[in-house]
Every structure is written in C-alpha cells, then in structure tokens.
Amino acid sequence: MHDDATGDVAMSDGEQHVVLGRLTSPHGVKGWLKIYSYTSPPEGIFDYPTWILSKRGEHHSRRLLDARPQGKGLVVRLEEVDTRELAEQWAGADVLVAKSSLPELEDDDYYWHQLEGLDVQTCDGTWLGRIDHLFETGANDVMVVRPCEGSLDDRERLLPFLPDDVIVEIDLSAKRMVVEWDPEF
Structure with a gap:
C-alpha cells in the first residue's frame, strides 16, 4: 500500500519483498543513477516497472522511466529523480520488488x-x-x-x-x- 502523492510505502502491508539490486551513485547531471543488479542476467531488473527504494529504514515507490547498459554497468532514470542532487540522495538505496511479482520458475529452479x-x-x-x-x-x-x-x-x-x-x-x-x-x- 502506498500514497501516490508522495511515493511513501507502508511496508507492513503483509506483502513480502525481495532485494533485486542497489543504487550505487549518480550518473551525469540529469538524475540518472548507476545500479548494481543481483538478477541474472543483470538487465533482468529492468523487467519490473515499479521499484521500492529502501534507505535508512524509509521506503519509497518509484516508477522506472528509462534504463540501459552503460559501459560495463547499468544506469536507470526514476520518476521524481531528475537532478544530480536528487540522485545523490538515493545512492546506496536497495531496490525491492514484491515477491509476488517474480515470475514462476520450473519445478527444479529456485530463487x-x-x-x-x-x-x-x-x-x-x-x-x-x-x-x-x-x-x-x-x-x-x-x-x-x-x-x-x-x-x-x-x-x-x-x-x-x-x-x-x-x-x-x-x-x-x-x-x-x-x-x-x-x-x-
């Protein structure tokens, strides 16, 4: 459950989440962020249109607006993050998604x-x-x-x-x- 006006997320809604990556540092001056993805392949993190960003006990929902490989890494642009200063605020945040949004696996495959x-x-x-x-x-x-x-x-x-x-x-x-x-x- 979240408040669409602020993007704040109530994490006590019973929904379980899993960490798929971490925002590491700003990239450029327009709010892009470098991301370290825990998914395999790394670009798989781009398959989830809404992320919950978790930092210092706070949780905020942000839509993924754009994403691309950049050199040997990945960069993303998120809603409401359009300056380098805002991107710096999110550096170090974990990227979570609801476990229920993960695709079903074959019988012998596991997350x-x-x-x-x-x-x-x-x-x-x-x-x-x-x-x-x-x-x-x-x-x-x-x-x-x-x-x-x-x-x-x-x-x-x-x-x-x-x-x-x-x-x-x-x-x-x-x-x-x-x-x-x-x-x-």
Missing part, C-alpha cells in the same frame, strides 16, 4: 531468497547449519552454510550449488536441504 534460511543436513542426517546467503563464482553458485543451534560444529562451510552432484533434496515447505557432502570438508 536464492527461497534457499536462504534452509537447514542443511547430509544424507546420513548430520546437520551442517543453515544457508546464510549464496554468491556466484563463475563456474557455479556457492551456498554459505553457517553454524546454528544444533549444527555439527561452529564451522562455516562453502558448498557448491550443484543439483546433480551435491544437492540431493530441497524441501521448501520443511525448510530443509539434504546434501551429499563430507562434513569434514
């Missing part, structure tokens, strides 16, 4: 936000910890599994996200992932 928070255990039932976050390496995505109450030890583990080799089962409803992994590694 990273769906995997974050899953408990990870080996095939023999050894609990390794919980997925904190994922990152790309080029060859494959990597899951950062951090220890938590009840896990085998206090070690952080980096596990490759390889559904055919390492991942045995993902059960989103049980918030659990089973892996073929040596706990000593």
Whole structure:
C-alpha cells in the first residue's frame, strides 16, 4: 500500500519483498543513477516497472522511466529523480520488488531468497547449519552454510550449488536441504 502523492510505502502491508539490486551513485547531471543488479542476467531488473527504494529504514515507490547498459554497468532514470542532487540522495538505496511479482520458475529452479534460511543436513542426517546467503563464482553458485543451534560444529562451510552432484533434496515447505557432502570438508 502506498500514497501516490508522495511515493511513501507502508511496508507492513503483509506483502513480502525481495532485494533485486542497489543504487550505487549518480550518473551525469540529469538524475540518472548507476545500479548494481543481483538478477541474472543483470538487465533482468529492468523487467519490473515499479521499484521500492529502501534507505535508512524509509521506503519509497518509484516508477522506472528509462534504463540501459552503460559501459560495463547499468544506469536507470526514476520518476521524481531528475537532478544530480536528487540522485545523490538515493545512492546506496536497495531496490525491492514484491515477491509476488517474480515470475514462476520450473519445478527444479529456485530463487536464492527461497534457499536462504534452509537447514542443511547430509544424507546420513548430520546437520551442517543453515544457508546464510549464496554468491556466484563463475563456474557455479556457492551456498554459505553457517553454524546454528544444533549444527555439527561452529564451522562455516562453502558448498557448491550443484543439483546433480551435491544437492540431493530441497524441501521448501520443511525448510530443509539434504546434501551429499563430507562434513569434514
């Protein structure tokens, strides 16, 4: 729910959001901003016409007016941001969209936000910890599994996200992932 006059957003409306990128710095003098996109491909962030900008606990809805690749990065122009000074105010803001606006995936595909928070255990039932976050390496995505109450030890583990080799089962409803992994590694 938002107030169209100001673009302020009430984030307590029950709608869940996911961060798709971050505005990094102004680009030029007409309000354009550089953006770091967490989507794959990076230009996928342009598929969402309305963004919620989150900075210092404040949330504002802004329509995406224009977007393009620029050099090795991406730049965007947002409604109500038409000067360098206004763009500077939004540098560092996270870009969120409603989870409900994300496209449906095939049965064996997952968004990273769906995997974050899953408990990870080996095939023999050894609990390794919980997925904190994922990152790309080029060859494959990597899951950062951090220890938590009840896990085998206090070690952080980096596990490759390889559904055919390492991942045995993902059960989103049980918030659990089973892996073929040596706990000593």
